[in-house]
Amino acid sequence: MLKPPITRMGGKSKLRKTIIEMIPEHTCYAELFFGAGWVYFGKESSKVEVINDIDKELINLFRMIKYHAPEIERILEYDFSGRNIFDEYKNATIEHLTEIHRATRYLYLTSQSFAGKGGHYGYGTTTRPSPQIFYKDALQSLKERLRNTYVENLSFEKIIEKYDRPNTFFFCDPPYWETAGYGNTFGEKEHLILRNMLKNLQGKFLLTINDHEKVREWYEGFNFKEVEVNYSVSKDKKARGKYKELIITNYNT
Ligand SMILES: C[S@@+](CC[C@H](N)C(=O)[O-])C[C@H]1O[C@@H](n2cnc3c(N)ncnc32)[C@H](O)[C@@H]1O
Structure with a gap:
């Protein structure tokens, strides 16, 4: 497994093995919120790959x-x-x-x-x-x-519009609900746009997000997997502790 060249808040270093095991069959792998790209750098290459971040x-x-x-x-x-x-x-x-x-x-x-x-x-x-x-x-x-990867620099809506097909798998790791941002706004409005687009998707998706009542409401009806992530060795003191997270999919694993 490769290691990303940078660290990034919210990086999926701890969860990537679990996420990779849950990836369904697909031809095109699209990562909407790339960050440091722990999952992409950890998994086998897909036939077609797209990585995207707004930064x-x-x-x-x-x-x-x-x-x-x-x-x-x-x-x-x-x-x-x-x-x-x-x-x-x-x-x-x-x-x-x-x-x-x-x-x-x-x-x-x-x-x-x-x-x-x-x-x-x-x-x-x-x-x-x-x-x-x-x-x-x-x-x-x-x-x-x-x-062999398309490297995009757009907001996530544009990537879903361009790449959504029945053979596409989207890995979505947006900024967590009610946590510090990345220099751009990602509030309820953006989360609901994402949820609505994922609801009407032709392809498959896997979303990781903090376990919050509101998030559970938004994604009611989809498949939930609860996971606990221990950030005790985080370099950032403030980020240390155990966090409950959700892995949400529109397919059975
Ligand atoms: C939780 S981080 C992703 C972490 C990544 N999965 C990793 O392993 O490092 C969320 C990312 O979403 C990006 N982002 C924020 N708003 C966005 C938007 N509207 N469209 C695309 N990317 C966005 C941020 O720049 C940030 O890198």
Whole structure:
């Protein structure tokens, strides 16, 4: 199983094995809310694959890994984990950078910061500096994995409209209900748009979300699997603890 190159709030590292075992037969695999892509990087390739996220910098990173991984590796080979380099990347003006440099910057900031949030240089007395990205061929296997994948940067509705067919399987991991967002609004309105589109789907879907009364109401009639996820080893102190989550599908597993 491959490991994503970045960490991201809500990443499915703990649940990915369970999710992968529940994926039904399909020809086209579409991931609407990609984030770090734990499930995609963990599963076998499907015939056709689509990954999508609304975050422009995040998707630029995966596009650049797909097409220009050796160049990103070449730039990072001369970097190392350091507070002054971190600040330089952080304070760079994105508009002045090329797509390759933007991707390098994003990879550096997320991999060298506290909880992968890119805000503060990550250091500690019990964790080592994160070295992976500075080594030769660090991105090679990810580049290969992305080779036959469509990489999209749209809001989820557009992806459902474009790719929904009886042979499509959608993995949906939206921002959790009533939890901190990702820089864009994802409230009840967006959750209901998603629910309505999933209700009328030609293909199959699997949705992961926090276990909440309201969520249970929205998805009444679909198949529910309750799971408990332990985030006790999360790098982010505030995120530690046990959480109840739901895996909702429109097919029997
Ligand atoms: C819970 S995270 C996904 C985590 C991912 N499954 C992983 O393993 O890392 C939710 C993602 O949804 C994205 N997002 C938020 N609103 C969106 C929208 N309207 N359309 C597509 N993606 C969206 C966020 O940028 C974020 O990366």
